[in-house]
Amino acid sequence: MEEKILEIKGLKKYFPLKNGKVVKAVDGVDLEIYKGETLGLVGESGSGKSTIAYMVVGMYGATQGDILFEGENLTKNGIKRTRKQKGNIQIVFQDPGSSLNSRTTIGQSMMLPVKIHGNLEKGQREERVKSLLETVGLPLDFKDKYPRSIGGGERQLVSVARALATNPSLMILDEPTSALDVSIQAKVISKLMELQKEFELSYLFITHDLSLMRNVADRVAILYLGRLCEIAPAKDFFEAPLHPYTQMLLSSIPVATAEEEEKKPAKILSEGEIPSPVNVPPGCAFHLRCRCRLPICSQERPEMREVLPGHQVCCHKVFQEMQK
Amino acid sequence: MGKEENILEVRNLSVSFKVMDQVSHVVDGLDFFVGRGQRVGLVGESGCGKTTTLKAILNVLPRNAIWEGDVLFEGKNVREMGREELNHLRRKGAGMIFQDPSSALNPVFTVGDQFLTALRYTYDTKVNKKVLWQQALDALSSVSLPDPERIMENYPFQLSGGMRQRVCIAMTIAAGRQVLLADEPGTALDVTIQDQILRLINRLVEEKGLSVVMVSHSLGVIRESTSYVNIMYAGTIVESGVTDQVFSHPKHPYTKALMACIPKLTGAGIAEGIPGRIPDYLNPPAGCRFCPRCPMAEDICRKQKPPRTEAEPGHWVRCFCAEGVR
Numbered sequence: 001m002e003e004k005i006l007e008i009k010g011l012k013k014y015f016p017l018k019n020g021k022v023v024k025a026v027d028g029v030d031l032e033i034y035k036g037e038t039l040g041l042v043g044e045s046g047s048g049k050s051t052i053a054y055m056v057v058g059m060y061g062a063t064q065g066d067i068l069f070e071g072e073n074l075t076k077n078g079i080k081r082t083r084k085q086k087g088n089i090q091i092v093f094q095d096p097g098s099s100l101n102s103r104t105t106i107g108q109s110m111m112l113p114v115k116i117h118g119n120l121e122k123g124q125r126e127e128r129v130k131s132l133l134e135t136v137g138l139p140l141d142f143k144d145k146y147p148r149s150i151g152g153g154e155r156q157l158v159s160v161a162r163a164l165a166t167n168p169s170l171m172i173l174d175e176p177t178s179a180l181d182v183s184i185q186a187k188v189i190s191k192l193m194e195l196q197k198e199f200e201l202s203y204l205f206i207t208h209d210l211s212l213m214r215n216v217a218d219r220v221a222i223l224y225l226g227r228l229c230e231i232a233p234a235k236d237f238f239e240a241p242l243h244p245y246t247q248m249l250l251s252s253i254p255v256a257t258a259e260e261e262e263k264k265p266a267k268i269l270s271e272g273e274i275p276s277p278v279n280v281p282p283g284c285a286f287h288l289r290c291r292c293r294l295p296i297c298s299q300e301r302p303e304m305r306e307v308l309p310g311h312q313v314c315c316h317k318v319f320q321e322m323q324k
Numbered sequence: 325m326g327k328e329e330n331i332l333e334v335r336n337l338s339v340s341f342k343v344m345d346q347v348s349h350v351v352d353g354l355d356f357f358v359g360r361g362q363r364v365g366l367v368g369e370s371g372c373g374k375t376t377t378l379k380a381i382l383n384v385l386p387r388n389a390i391w392e393g394d395v396l397f398e399g400k401n402v403r404e405m406g407r408e409e410l411n412h413l414r415r416k417g418a419g420m421i422f423q424d425p426s427s428a429l430n431p432v433f434t435v436g437d438q439f440l441t442a443l444r445y446t447y448d449t450k451v452n453k454k455v456l457w458q459q460a461l462d463a464l465s466s467v468s469l470p471d472p473e474r475i476m477e478n479y480p481f482q483l484s485g486g487m488r489q490r491v492c493i494a495m496t497i498a499a500g501r502q503v504l505l506a507d508e509p510g511t512a513l514d515v516t517i518q519d520q521i522l523r524l525i526n527r528l529v530e531e532k533g534l535s536v537v538m539v540s541h542s543l544g545v546i547r548e549s550t551s552y553v554n555i556m557y558a559g560t561i562v563e564s565g566v567t568d569q570v571f572s573h574p575k576h577p578y579t580k581a582l583m584a585c586i587p588k589l590t591g592a593g594i595a596e597g598i599p600g601r602i603p604d605y606l607n608p609p610a611g612c613r614f615c616p617r618c619p620m621a622e623d624i625c626r627k628q629k630p631p632r633t634e635a636e637p638g639h640w641v642r643c644f645c646a647e648g649v650r
Contacts, residue, residue, distance in 0.1 A: 013538050016563075039629055117487040181370055182369070182586055183369060183597050185585070185587075186595055187597035189594055210589070211544075211589050215588070215591055215594050238589065249516060252519035253515055254518070254522070254547065255544045255547070255548075255588075256543035257583070258571075258588040273484050273486055273517060
């Protein structure tokens with residue numbers, strides 16, 4: 001197998017509430033990201049996608065569990081990390097309008113990580129900013145512009161360029177194109193794919209748009225209420241999903257062409273809504289909305305098992321069928 | 325389709341806004357109609373004038389708007405309506421639901437309070453509160469909300485996003501409105517919940533004979549929830565026709581490019597995107613508004629606005645170069 005760049009083991013994040021209850025945002029997640037791959041993370045809102053991302057970059061400390069980057073444990077000092085560790089993992093947020101400072105020029109915004117992580121003499125820093133803009137295909141005069149005077153897609157590319165300033169090897173893309181129109185999204189995505197090849201980046205790509213995920217991810221992991229349901233290579237995930245939740249989610253995507261309609265799993269009418277992470281149902285978190293639940297589902301939490309090569313799933317029903 | 329069957333007709337609608345001492349020409353010559361019990365889609369990217377069009381239908385455009393053309397509701401021109409007729413249109417005729425159901429509801433009043441206020445205004449005379457309350461409960465159960473009594477007592481923040489959107493739909497249809505103007509009703513929700521909301525709207529169309537104008541930027545949503553579609557670009561309808569026909573054989577270069585940009589579930593990769601940006605509305609192109617970004621643009625496109633042409637039966641395109649036009 002290829003080399004692992006990031007390994008997450010038994011990661012948990014609990015947020016205590018004032019009334020003594022606990023929000024289980026992430027509840028025992030194991031994940032690996034290999035060098036140069038794109039791991040897609042999907043899930044409905046409130047499923048804990050962003051919480052995982054924030055723990056990986058070190059914005060949140062983990063309640064329990066380990067995050068290993070190239071074998072080095074990042075969680076042992078809480079959220080304290082060395083400058084090098086911080087530079088290795090970078091994040092691009094959903095809304096470039098609020099992640100760029102509206103009162104500084106784009107050049108100034110990009111200068112900060114160059115100053116801190118760049119190890120460059122004063123005179124060379126300006127050059128570095130220019131070369132970063134060039135890398136993401138933006139004109140050099142953008143350096144003196146303010147974020148409000150450029151388009152949404154261009155702003156997101158600026159965020160990408162800024163993230164590249166520290167020479168990261170892992171990039172976390174937290175819904176990088178959800179705020180953009182499709183015609184702009186296409187541009188940003190193709191640029192991201194190009195950069196991945198050029199700098200041998202690994203991506204943790206978070207989105208709720210499954211059609212987009214089909215086109216960018218090598219492997220896909222699906223989250224429900226802070227727990228993983230299924231991890232599989234993208235092709236298997238979309239063409240032969242095993243977990244009932246994956247099937248329900250895929251069948252609810254509105255698609256624009258007839259070919260896609262055929263590829264979609266047969267329509268499963270979605271029922272109910274994602275429960276609150278304060279009261280996670282006992283047993284399998286999904287069993288209340290599941291159309292093929294068994295008696296065991298409400299009692300015992302299923303564990304993640306590899307049922308096919310590279311295809312892990314966490315569902316009692318699937319385990320039973322596989323045994324037959 | 326005969327005139328009587330169309331509940332809503334928009335004819336040659338143009339809307340401009342006065343901004344400082346300049347004028348921005350947003351909507352430019354829009355034509356479309358909605359039949360009774362029909363679901364009509366308006367698709368386009370952000371800033372193409374979809375919401376402005378809906379506002380024009382209800383005659384709630386801001387003061388700095390200058391508009392030309394006609395909007396006919398049941399054959400009557402919305403622009404010429406007096407105060408009473410306008411009130412009637414807004415109370416009984418057409419109602420709007422919004423993208424973000426949490427900002428559409430007032431956070432400091434219970435659902436019941438807001439519901440009753442909304443219902444009270446749909447009557448000209450005073451109506452007993454109990455009657456209104458019952459009407460609200462019926463509306464809430466018709467949108468498949470469990471336990472309507474409890475929901476009436478709740479504040480919006482106690483409900484989930486999907487439930488809030490259902491409450492908004494219930495408030496709109498409770499008074500027996502005939503047209504639902506849905507402005508991106510599922511965009512702020514998760515796919516499974518969006519699916520539920522779209523199914524609900526489709527059910528209401530069948531049961532109550534509601535007419536729907538569905539506005540969305542998602543081609544997938546439009547394909548699955550409308551029977552007739554209008555593709556918008558920069559304030560113009562560039563292509564319109566029966567939904568299946570337009571989606572299986574797009575003719576306008578913009579529609580084609582847009583379809584190529586959407587990530588597909590089949591995993592065929594994503595196109596490079598459409599070069600350029602939507603035009604500056606302060607100074608839009610003189611001819612076809614898409615021509616600066618169009619790969620097929622010719623001299624005539626830069627000079628003249630393309631007319632609405634029937635490229636094949638029931639499939640209209642505004643383009644000089646599309647197949648079937650030349």
